[in-house]
Amino acid sequence: MSVQNVLNLIKEKNIEWVDFRFVGLSGKAQHISLPSSEVDEDTFVNGVAFDGSSIPGFRGIEESDMVMMPDTETAYVDPFTAHPTVIIMCNIYTPDGERYERDPRSIAQKAEEYLQQAGIGTAAFFAPESEFFIFDDVRFETGMNRSYFEVDSEEAAWNSGRKEEGGNLGFKVPVKGGYVPVAPMDSQQDIRSEMCRLMAEAGLRIERHHHEVATAGQAEINFRFDTLTKTADNLLKYKYIVHNTARQYGKVATFMPKPLFGDNGSGMHVHQSIFNGDTPLFYEKGAYANLSETALYYLGGILHHAPALIAITNPSTNSFKRLVPGYEAPVNLVFSKGNRSAAVRIPIAAVTPKGCRIEFRTPDSTANPYLAFAAMLLAGLDGIKNKIDPRKLGYGPFDTNIYELSDAEKNEIRSVPGTLDEALDALEADNEFLTQGGVFTKDFISNYIDLKRGEAKSVNIRIHPQEYSLYFDC
Structure with a gap:
């Protein structure tokens, strides 16, 4: 969409506000809204100023002036605002015109x-x-003398015996029993369908939606693949629509990896492939899972660099509450066809040559998608460049249920880091693959590690309620 097309859209739709957005290191969108009467061609040439010192991990107060440069290809009409608004994603530049x-x-x-x-x-x-x-419902608090969280869902297993006004109608979703049931057990068909409708209007191509495995309203909506930056843009759009549609229904949506103890967490399995023009580079008919040598080297790079990569694809302390064995969590750094207990899975059902791909199952949605997708691509390209063969390094293929192996057999399999601090240690030791082509700078990596270590420390120094259960009577 050209600048003129955006200006025409503003006029045709009687748009009152133009919402310019960028993304911080956390992956959360930030925004500044301008009256449409103040937006003209010069706005797209000169950009929109903002204070970078107020964004964690960006700039000091002495160098805080920064500029958002709009990308007109990302424009879409906000489906939630009472006053007609167009949303446009931006890149960030310094005042002297350099890409930040x-x-x-x-x-x-x-x-x-x-x-x-x-x-x-x-x-x-x-x-x-x-x-x-x-x-x-969601409630949480942490302070000097108290710490707790509490969430609730009308379809949760723990509410099977609850007395409610008008009676308890049953059909609660059992723990680990929520994968694709029909109504009335699946009580959220309409809200997911509404999310999909709004996503489609905003430009996403929806492939399907369904209830997921966990109790208490776990869901998944799949949208069509695209190139790296466009997919990251689409994921921000996706999360924005999920959050705000849930709010319109009087509910709350969260992408937190592990909001409940004892049931499946929420992941962000990432399918990926490389094309050269119209030619898919990951397909080789008759090979293992029809996967080419290029694809094997690519996934070899991901598995080889996985401990460091996970500091970017799973960048929260909560991420590692999900990455534990027994909850369909992909903690095993191996690859396999169709095997969901492996960190890298090669889908084989109804796959065409152009659909041949790998699926990295470890990431979750606390990741900043721009950083996570870029880091995965660079790890894969490093694998191709250095011919990192996962078969020679003991990464598979592994076509058995890893969770059912003996302890001795499991000990032979490399696992993901156990904590965010361990992942950050790995990133500190292994980050050269990220600096290829100047994509990530050493300054960025150092700053990122410092920011995430601060988050980990803020959790580690606080008293956990379980410690009272274990130690109060000492």
């Missing part, structure tokens, strides 16, 4: 540029499966 090296969206674009410069392919395609919960 800590801007996640610019990092994603540099990763795509590096792919082409490396002469491997012309485009990398990504498709995330971002799971979430829809709750009816």
Whole structure:
């Protein structure tokens, strides 16, 4: 969409506000709204100023002036505002016109540029499966003398015996019993369908939606793959629509990886492939799972660099409450066809040559998608460049249920880091693959590690209620 097309859209739709958005290091969208009467061609040339010192991990107060440069290709009409509004994603620049090296969206674009410069392919395609919960109530607090959280859902297993005004109608979703049941057990068909309707109006191509495994309203909606930066843009749009549709229904949605103890968490399985023009580079008929040597080297790079990569794809302390054995969590750094206990799965059902891909199952939606997709691509490209063969390094293929192996057999399999601090240690030790082509800078990586270590410390120094259960009577 050209600048003129955006200006025409503003006029045709009687748009009152233009909402300029960028993404911080956390992956959360930030925004500044301008009256449409103040938006003209110069706005798209000069950008929109903002204070970078107020965004965690960006700039000091002495160098806080920054500029959002709008990307007109991302424009869509906000489906939630009472006053007609157009949303436009932006890249971040310094006042002297330089692309800001800590801007996640610019990092994603540099990763795509590096792919082409490396002469491997012309485009990398990504498709995330971002799971979430829809709750009816959420409460939490942490302070000097108290710490707790409490969530509730009308369909949760723990409410099977609750007395309610008008009676308890039953059909609660059992623990681990929520995978694709029909109504009345699946009580959220309409809310998911409404989310899909709004996503389609905003430009996403919806493939399907369904209830997920966990009790208490776990859901999944899948949208069509696209190139790296566009998919990251689409994921921000997806989360925005999920959050706000849930709120319109008087509910609350969360992409937190592990909001409930004892049931499945929410992941963000990421399908990915590389094309050279119209030619898929991951397909080789008759090979294992019809996977080419290029694809094997790519997934070899992901598995080889996984401990460091996970600091970016699973960047929260809560991420590691999900990454434990026994909850369909992909903690095993191996690859396999159709095997959901492996960190890298090669889908084999109803797959065409152009649909041949790998699926990295470890990530979750606390990840900043621009950074996560870029880091996965760079790990994969490093695998291709250095011919990292996962078969020779003991990463598989592994076509058995790993959870059912003996302890001795499991000990032979490399696992993901156990904590965020361990993942950050790995990233500190292994980050050269991220700096290829100047995509990530050493300054960015150091700043990112410091920011995430601060988050980990803020959790680690606080008293946990379970400690009272274990130690209060000592």
